[in-house]
Amino acid sequence: MKQKAVFFFFSFFFILKINAQCAMCRAVLESGEDQSAAEGINDGIIFLxxxxxxxxxxxxxxxxxxxxxxKSLKK
Structure with missing residues (x-):
């Protein structure tokens, strides 16, 4: 039971961190006039x-x- 609680605890905070990062990326991309930042982030996502x-x-x-x-040795 303790392992499930620890897993839930770390999963919960991991999800919160992911959502916060996505919101920051979206805000930066929506506020910029040039598309070079968006292309750079898209390339980074593909690489990762x-x-x-x-x-x-x-x-x-x-x-x-x-x-x-x-299998070939068994024949």
């Missing part, structure tokens, strides 16, 4: 989004190689 997918794909590939080698 791509890295976890690349890491997960690499891990899945190595797991696939491990299991395919073990």
């Amino acid at each position: 989004m791509a890295i976890p997918y690349i890491l997960v794909a690499a891990i899945a590939y190595f797991i696939y190689l491990k299991y395919s080698k073990s």
